[in-house]
Amino acid sequence: MKRLVWDTLKVFIIFTACTCLFYFGLKAMHTEYEEFHRYDQPDGPAVKVFQQESSLLDRLNLFFRLGE
Numbered sequence: 001m002k003r004l005v006w007d008t009l010k011v012f013i014i015f016t017a018c019t020c021l022f023y024f025g026l027k028a029m030h031t032e033y034e035e036f037h038r039y040d041q042p043d044g045p046a047v048k049v050f051q052q053e054s055s056l057l058d059r060l061n062l063f064f065r066l067g068e
Contacts, residue, residue, distance in 0.1 A: 054062075
């Protein structure tokens with residue numbers, strides 16, 4: 001009986017330690033990427049790729065061709 005309690009306690013301690021390590025690892029990653037601004041203006045000679053100037057017929061053709 002004493003052996004069963006000791007094994008259960010070891011598993012519980014290892015599980016708690018791994019859970020805490022995982023939690024604080026995710027928390028550290030969150031704080032690292034929280035200040036990463038993905039939508040800033042690009043630096044250097046950026047080129048605009050997408051142009052919104054298309055007619056309704058072109059958009060309808062694209063809609064049917066892509067099956068959206």
